Amino acid sequence: MKLRCERDVLVDALGTAGRAVAGRSGALPVLSGVRLEVTGDHLTVTGTDLDLTITVSSMVNGSVDGVVVAPGRLVTDIVRALEPGAVTLETGDSESGDEDLRITAGRSAFTVRTHPAGDFPRLASPSGDAVTLPAEGLSEALRQVVRAASGEDSRPILTGVLMAAEAGGLRLVATDSYRLAVRDLPGAGAVLSEGQKVLVPSRALGELQRLLGSAAGGDVELRLGQHDATFGTGSVALTSRLIEGEFPNYRQLIPASYPNRLVVGREALLDAVRRVKLLARDATTPVRIALRPDGIELTVITTDWGTATEDVDAKYEGAEMTVAFNPAYLIDGVEAVPTDEVVLDTLDALKPATLRPTDSDDYLYLLMPVRVS
Amino acid sequence: MRLVIATCSVDYTGRLSAHLPTATRLLMVKADGSVSVHSDGKAYKPLNWMTEPCTLVEAPGRWVVSNPKGETLTITIDEVHAEVAHELGDDPGLQKDGVEAHLQELLAANPGSLEAGLTLVRREYPTDIGPVDLLCRDPEGRAVAIEVKRRGEIDGVEQLTRYLERLDLDGRLRPVRGIFAAQQIKPQARVIAAARNITCVEVDYDHLRGLDLGRLTLF
Numbered sequence: 001m002k003l004r005c006e007r008d009v010l011v012d013a014l015g016t017a018g019r020a021v022a023g024r025s026g027a028l029p030v031l032s033g034v035r036l037e038v039t040g041d042h043l044t045v046t047g048t049d050l051d052l053t054i055t056v057s058s059m060v061n062g063s064v065d066g067v068v069v070a071p072g073r074l075v076t077d078i079v080r081a082l083e084p085g086a087v088t089l090e091t092g093d094s095e096s097g098d099e100d101l102r103i104t105a106g107r108s109a110f111t112v113r114t115h116p117a118g119d120f121p122r123l124a125s126p127s128g129d130a131v132t133l134p135a136e137g138l139s140e141a142l143r144q145v146v147r148a149a150s151g152e153d154s155r156p157i158l159t160g161v162l163m164a165a166e167a168g169g170l171r172l173v174a175t176d177s178y179r180l181a182v183r184d185l186p187g188a189g190a191v192l193s194e195g196q197k198v199l200v201p202s203r204a205l206g207e208l209q210r211l212l213g214s215a216a217g218g219d220v221e222l223r224l225g226q227h228d229a230t231f232g233t234g235s236v237a238l239t240s241r242l243i244e245g246e247f248p249n250y251r252q253l254i255p256a257s258y259p260n261r262l263v264v265g266r267e268a269l270l271d272a273v274r275r276v277k278l279l280a281r282d283a284t285t286p287v288r289i290a291l292r293p294d295g296i297e298l299t300v301i302t303t304d305w306g307t308a309t310e311d312v313d314a315k316y317e318g319a320e321m322t323v324a325f326n327p328a329y330l331i332d333g334v335e336a337v338p339t340d341e342v343v344l345d346t347l348d349a350l351k352p353a354t355l356r357p358t359d360s361d362d363y364l365y366l367l368m369p370v371r372v373s
Numbered sequence: 374m375r376l377v378i379a380t381c382s383v384d385y386t387g388r389l390s391a392h393l394p395t396a397t398r399l400l401m402v403k404a405d406g407s408v409s410v411h412s413d414g415k416a417y418k419p420l421n422w423m424t425e426p427c428t429l430v431e432a433p434g435r436w437v438v439s440n441p442k443g444e445t446l447t448i449t450i451d452e453v454h455a456e457v458a459h460e461l462g463d464d465p466g467l468q469k470d471g472v473e474a475h476l477q478e479l480l481a482a483n484p485g486s487l488e489a490g491l492t493l494v495r496r497e498y499p500t501d502i503g504p505v506d507l508l509c510r511d512p513e514g515r516a517v518a519i520e521v522k523r524r525g526e527i528d529g530v531e532q533l534t535r536y537l538e539r540l541d542l543d544g545r546l547r548p549v550r551g552i553f554a555a556q557q558i559k560p561q562a563r564v565i566a567a568a569r570n571i572t573c574v575e576v577d578y579d580h581l582r583g584l585d586l587g588r589l590t591l592f
Contacts, residue, residue: 253592
């Protein structure tokens with residue numbers, strides 16, 4: 001295998017595919033590597049940990065077709081450290097008979113041991129019919145929903161994002177049992193047939209969100225297989241296994257109506273919560289919100305550090321009360337609302353509250369209060 | 374258990390010679406006769422010790438501990454600061470899987486956390502192949518056998534299946550359905566459980582213990 005291309009092209013491809021490379025390769029050392037394949041002037045770079053696979057395609061100046069699996073992090077670090085300009089990758093036999101990868105640029109030359117290419121797992125081609133989603137809309141929906149998924153492997157179902165057909169559109173749902181985010185994408189109903197639903201790992205969708213965030217406009221091509229989902233955007237294909245299991249019945253958690261409604265400026269609330277949160281030195285200290293007709297008062301009380309309070313102008317209709325939330329979860333929810341003002345609906349201090357935008361019902365963030373004395 | 378805090382020096386002779394210069398230390402004499410010398414540091418390891426069988430001969434200002442191998446620990450005591458003796462009795466030993474036993478205990482106290490309306494009949498309900506962790510009745514009066522594991526794997530489902538077969542032979546209980554409860558249940562175990570109409574329930578240990586007091590959850 002031999003190719004020549006600009007350093008930055010290679011850095012992008014290796015960096016993107018490398019995000020799927022297994023951190024700890026465990027029983028399969030080859031998974032710590034990235035697979036590079038040259039066919040003509042076409043380079044594909046693939047990284048996988050068997051749950052998540054990212055493949056990047058790039059145009060290069062290919063001289064010799066071939067495949068090599070090289071240590072992912074090492075090769076990425078080497079290429080990133082090279083002087084800007086052309087880089088040449090070439091495989092060759094080492095003195096011991098194994099295959100090495102030679103990386104040269106300017107006056108720099110590295111020779112790197114490789115993994116046997118035959119050990120790299122055979123990855124199935126994307127299955128299912130392709131449907132297209134607007135990248136911008138999907139990226140925003142992922143930004144709003146992925147944050148509510150659980151990061152704890154002890155409950156694997158909650159580490160996923162539910163994608164379900166809903167009223168002719170696509171609905172994304174995630175929950176970690178303390179909060180729940182629901183986002184509807186109207187008009188994206190072709191992705192799933194009515195009643196169909198899949199559970200995609202939030203890690204994969206977080207990576208997709210990163211990819212979409214760096215791409216301007218365009219579409220995302222989605223293929224759903226029986227056990228996996230593949231998202232294609234530009235020159236990158238991201239394949240994730242699906243999570244098997246029954247997602248919690250989230251519909252029953254969403255109250256039909258609320259007697260109390262707060263409307264508050266999004267940035268003003270965010271700034272105030274971030275300030276008083278400075279005193280919440282651990283993850284369990286809540287922020288208390290006193291809801292009054294003339295506005296709200298935020299308070300954080302800690303035995304060890306002291307007290308912080310801040311008043312924020314707001315419109316409130318309902319019974320005066322104090323409700324407390326995990327400040328990080330509250331910030332996550334307020335950040336995800338796209339409008340200048342945020343609606344906070346409450347039942348009482350111990351029942352789920354809902355954050356939503358002022359102008360649409362497309363997004364909902366259900367947040368469980370924290371019990372305080 | 375006899376505990377003596379004393380300013381002392383210690384000399385060991387046997388396979389080698391070792392000397393601890395004068396300092397204040399804790400001397401521990403256990404019911405089995407073993408003697409150990411501790412400093413005020415480290416979690417468990419004594420500075421010097423003599424395991425049983427050994428003999429302690431006490432003289433004013435001097436303890437001599439010896440064993441049949443000819444090793445000798447000589448403790449020269451300058452001053453005794455405190456001394457206490459207490460009968461500890463038999464120790465139940467280390468429970469290597471205390472979480473699993475505690476889970477069973479917590480679920481027995483609150484079977485409704487597994488399924489609404491469950492009431493406990495008995496913990497460790499006996500069958501002729503061993504006891505099932507919990508036997509309950511649901512609101513319709515049907516018997517429910519519950520196997521509790523820390524990690525829910527195929528073996529646990531197989532175990533519950535065998536119990537269900539045995540319990541179904543009892544006309545007072547038949548038909549018995551099963552619940553497989555664990556902190557985390559592997560996908561393969563879920564598949565097998567579903568094929569056998571066994572309900573899988575993942576339980577939150579901290580929640581059952583009340584350690585997440587104040588952290589209300591949506592479900």
